[in-house]
Amino acid sequence: MIRVSFALLMVGLTAAQALAAESNKTLFPAVQPDAGTLTIYSTTDLAAIKPLIEDFQKSSPDVSIDYNEYLTNELNALASEACRKQEPLGDLLLSSSVDQLLKLANDGCAAAHTSPETLRVADWANWRDEVFGFTYEPAVFVYNRSKVPPAEVPRTHVELADLLRERLDYYRGRVGTYDIRLSGIGYLLAFNDARQTTTVFGRLLESMARASAVARCCTGEILEEVAKGNLYIGYNMLGSYAYDAAQRHPELGVVVPRDYTLVLSRGALIPKGAQRADLGARFLDYLLSERGQSVARTNAFYFTESGELPPGVDGPQNLKESGVAQPIRIGPALLAVQDRAQRQRFIEDWSQSLIELNSPAWTRE
Amino acid sequence: MRPEPLQHGPSLFGRLARRISFVLFIGAALLVTAAWYYAETAANKAYDRLLVGAALQMAESLSVEDGILTARLPTSAFELLGLADRDRIFYRVIDTHGQTLTGYDDLKTPTPLERAQDPLSVEEGVYKDEPVRIAHATRILADPAVSGRAYVIVAQTNEARLALTRELTLRATILVFIMSLLAFAGAMLAIRYALQPVEQLGTEVRGRDPHDLTPVTVDVPRELDPFVSSINHFMGRLNERVDLLQRFIADAAHQIRTPLTALTAQIDLLGTGKLDKAGRQHFNRVKERTSELSRLTNQLLSHAMVIHRADSVQQEPISLVDVARRAYRVAIPVTVDPDIVISFEAPDDRPFVLGDAVSLREAIVNVIDNALRHGTDQRLEVRVRATGTQAFVEVEDDGPGIPPESWEKATQRFATSKSHEGSSGLGFAIAQEVANAHGGTLSFRARDEKGFTVVLTLPLYKGVAK
Numbered sequence: 022m023i024r025v026s027f028a029l030l031m032v033g034l035t036a037a038q039a040l041a042a043e044s045n046k047t048l049f050p051a052v053q054p055d056a057g058t059l060t061i062y063s064t065t066d067l068a069a070i071k072p073l074i075e076d077f078q079k080s081s082p083d084v085s086i087d088y089n090e091y092l093t094n095e096l097n098a099l100a101s102e103a104c105r106k107q108e109p110l111g112d113l114l115l116s117s118s119v120d121q122l123l124k125l126a127n128d129g130c131a132a133a134h135t136s137p138e139t140l141r142v143a144d145w146a147n148w149r150d151e152v153f154g155f156t157y158e159p160a161v162f163v164y165n166r167s168k169v170p171p172a173e174v175p176r177t178h179v180e181l182a183d184l185l186r187e188r189l190d191y192y193r194g195r196v197g198t199y200d201i202r203l204s205g206i207g208y209l210l211a212f213n214d215a216r217q218t219t220t221v222f223g224r225l226l227e228s229m230a231r232a233s234a235v236a237r238c239c240t241g242e243i244l245e246e247v248a249k250g251n252l253y254i255g256y257n258m259l260g261s262y263a264y265d266a267a268q269r270h271p272e273l274g275v276v277v278p279r280d281y282t283l284v285l286s287r288g289a290l291i292p293k294g295a296q297r298a299d300l301g302a303r304f305l306d307y308l309l310s311e312r313g314q315s316v317a318r319t320n321a322f323y324f325t326e327s328g329e330l331p332p333g334v335d336g337p338q339n340l341k342e343s344g345v346a347q348p349i350r351i352g353p354a355l356l357a358v359q360d361r362a363q364r365q366r367f368i369e370d371w372s373q374s375l376i377e378l379n380s381p382a383w384t385r386e
Numbered sequence: 387m388r389p390e391p392l393q394h395g396p397s398l399f400g401r402l403a404r405r406i407s408f409v410l411f412i413g414a415a416l417l418v419t420a421a422w423y424y425a426e427t428a429a430n431k432a433y434d435r436l437l438v439g440a441a442l443q444m445a446e447s448l449s450v451e452d453g454i455l456t457a458r459l460p461t462s463a464f465e466l467l468g469l470a471d472r473d474r475i476f477y478r479v480i481d482t483h484g485q486t487l488t489g490y491d492d493l494k495t496p497t498p499l500e501r502a503q504d505p506l507s508v509e510e511g512v513y514k515d516e517p518v519r520i521a522h523a524t525r526i527l528a529d530p531a532v533s534g535r536a537y538v539i540v541a542q543t544n545e546a547r548l549a550l551t552r553e554l555t556l557r558a559t560i561l562v563f564i565m566s567l568l569a570f571a572g573a574m575l576a577i578r579y580a581l582q583p584v585e586q587l588g589t590e591v592r593g594r595d596p597h598d599l600t601p602v603t604v605d606v607p608r609e610l611d612p613f614v615s616s617i618n619h620f621m622g623r624l625n626e627r628v629d630l631l632q633r634f635i636a637d638a639a640h641q642i643r644t645p646l647t648a649l650t651a652q653i654d655l656l657g658t659g660k661l662d663k664a665g666r667q668h669f670n671r672v673k674e675r676t677s678e679l680s681r682l683t684n685q686l687l688s689h690a691m692v693i694h695r696a697d698s699v700q701q702e703p704i705s706l707v708d709v710a711r712r713a714y715r716v717a718i719p720v721t722v723d724p725d726i727v728i729s730f731e732a733p734d735d736r737p738f739v740l741g742d743a744v745s746l747r748e749a750i751v752n753v754i755d756n757a758l759r760h761g762t763d764q765r766l767e768v769r770v771r772a773t774g775t776q777a778f779v780e781v782e783d784d785g786p787g788i789p790p791e792s793w794e795k796a797t798q799r800f801a802t803s804k805s806h807e808g809s810s811g812l813g814f815a816i817a818q819e820v821a822n823a824h825g826g827t828l829s830f831r832a833r834d835e836k837g838f839t840v841v842l843t844l845p846l847y848k849g850v851a852k
Contacts, residue, residue: 126474127475127476128514129474129514129516148471149472149474352465352468353464353467353468353471353473354464354468355464356464356475357459357460357463357464358461360457360459360489361488362456362479362487362488363457363458366456366458
């Protein structure tokens with residue numbers, strides 16, 4: 022059924038999206054006789070979630086997990102379509118684009134879940150016991166150490182804007198960021214950037230446009246290109262992925278901005294009427310539990326709300342204490358982000374400044 | 387003397403308690419309902435302000451850009467609504483042509499917007515099967531390109547309102563409950579207090595001497611006056627009847643005495659000379675019976691006198707020794723068997739008691755007479771003695787005495803185990819009557835090796851004797 026709706030949906034998607042929308046389906050079979058299959062629809066990279074799933078199966082060896090990975094917007098489209106038809110999508114949705122999850126919950130597509138574990142979740146990361154934030158991920162800058170001289174490494178948003186302005190020719194076409202038309206998380210971060218400081222964001226956007234910034238669908242692609250040296254700087258990358266990449270590619274540098282750092286909490290939601298809502302709740306409880314959090318800290322998402330930054334990351338000692346962190350609150354305010362007129366206009370403005378103004382002539386050159 | 391419990395109706399206290407608790411319960415229920423109603427109104431008012439505020443903010447954000455109506459919904463409007471942190475939010479912006487600009491296309495106000503008079507409204511409604519509050523705000527646009535009315539509809543689920551209503555109602559309920567408890571406890575105390583005079587009256591009437599038929603003189607609330615005067619009226623009538631009866635007995639005894647004296651004289655005159663043995667026997671029997679009858683008549687008169695005096699004679703301090711000695715002299719006839727050892731023993735300090743000398747003498751005479759007739763074999767001893775608070779007249783004889791199981795019966799009128807011996811049985815009754823009238827008692831001490839004792843106990847007079 023999902024396949025069918027997905028196929029139908031595909032028709033409406035742009036060619037670019039269609040290319041990227043290939044479902045990444047992975048099955049983690051149960052170690053012991055099967056108690057059932059937990060179907061997760063997620064936007065989290067398989068590499069990041071894998072340690073968590075494997076550890077979960079150590080404590081619940083009777084659960085098979087069917088893990089489906091999508092881009093945030095695709096997942097949102099699938100989930101809202103499924104909710105409209107009242108055919109719940111999987112047993113657990115994990116998305117970094119929490120605004121989309123919140124919209125789903127607001128539309129009545131989520132089932133509430135309370136347990137001792139959910140009580141541990143901070144207020145700002147829990148809405149109606151339906152949407153839970155289970156990670157703490159700052160939006161960071163990444164740069165290639167061999168391409169960006171140490172003196173030029175930007176440590177605030179203003180420094181980045183100024184750097185692109187001053188060394189326009191050097192960085193032309195070498196800065197990468199999310200394509201917010203394709204990536205929900207990119208849109209969420211950009212929108213919150215705009216809310217944070219209108220002027221700085223305007224300047225940054227203008228600088229990036231002039232420097233012909235490259236927009237990509239996903240963090241992974243940009244990180245790879247920065248690591249290779251095709252791109253020099255990546256803007257608004259998810260800290261967890263960036264740090265993971267930096268460990269594999271020593272030439273990657275990670276900077277946590279010192280003026281303000283948006284912090285995203287990856288959201289989890291159990292769809293209303295999910296067939297194995299019990300398994301979904303079990304995995305959710307695991308994610309929120311002490312054990313799950315500690316595995317996430319060491320192997321999956323690296324950053325935590327209370328602890329220090331992981332070693333090798335350039336930034337304030339402790340995100341929370343420095344007051345730099347600006348967590349994106351999981352609450353009704355995100356509905357403003359999801360307002361379709363708002364979204365349309367914001368994306369139009371963004372595209373105009375970044376893509377169109379940055380005329381094709383630059384890139385063809 | 388304890389009266390048998392009557393057939394009880396529900397107690398006055400119980401009836402009042404039930405009615406008061408019923409009234410309190412109804413009152414509390416009404417108050418809680420009212421509290422719930424007010425709480426709901428208050429919660430609705432509070433959250434309606436947020437709703438209208440958000441709608442106004444959104445309406446304010448509408449602007450015409452390049453001839454097109456655009457909505458830049460402010461995040462603050464959603465944050466305002468987010469103050470009700472668990473409630474779902476639905477909104478819709480409608481442009482001047484009635485087309486949805488953004489938001490939920492199927493969200494409608496219960497009253498169609500075209501008919502809405504006020505630019506602002508808040509109503510109850512249902513959206514997505516959930517009860518919601520729906521507010522709308524109107525923005526009148528007068529731009530050359532876009533003119534007319536644009537609307538913003540904002541709806542919010544009721545969770546926060548319900549939670550606030552519940553909390554307020556719960557607190558009010560706790561207060562009402564505490565107040566009801568206090569009121570109930572207070573009412574119970576008040577009822578107890580108010581019913582105390584009834585209890586007191588009961589105790590007073592119950593604690594009365596059975597022979598006391600004087601009016602009840604307890605202070606009672608006005609409401610009990612009819613009851614008390616009924617009792618007093620009844621007692622008065624009873625008293626009259628008893629007086630009448632006593633007078634009748636006294637009159638009868640007196641009337642009997644005259645012919646009886648004549649009869650005795652006649653019998654004495656009759657002599658026994660001409661009678662044969664059987665006749666003499668009959669004659670003696672008649673003589674015996676006649677003297678018994680005359681004694682009974684005397685006792686009846688004495689009894690009537692004692693009762694009369696108890697009611698009418700002012701008590702005064704008297705020396706118990708003097709009274710007892712006089713009685714002793716009266717009671718021991720000259721013809722007493724000279725073999726019997728008779729003694730009178732008195733302390734030197736001459737104890738005084740408050741009383742009527744005549745009645746007391748009569749009582750002691752009766753006790754001694756009784757002992758002489760039925761008890762004494764060889765010895766009779768009359769003793770007066772006193773302790774700190776009481777004075778005693780003890781009459782001890784060496785006869786068989788009365789077994790303890792018959793003590794109670796012995797003081798009843800005309801009751802004696804030896805009636806065939808010619809007892810009238812009024813002696814102890816008279817003595818006890820007198821003892822009671824003097825606030826004392828008549829009691830028996832079981833037979834020991836010396837003998838059987840009848841004790842008349844009287845309270846010692848503390849004042850100075852004349």
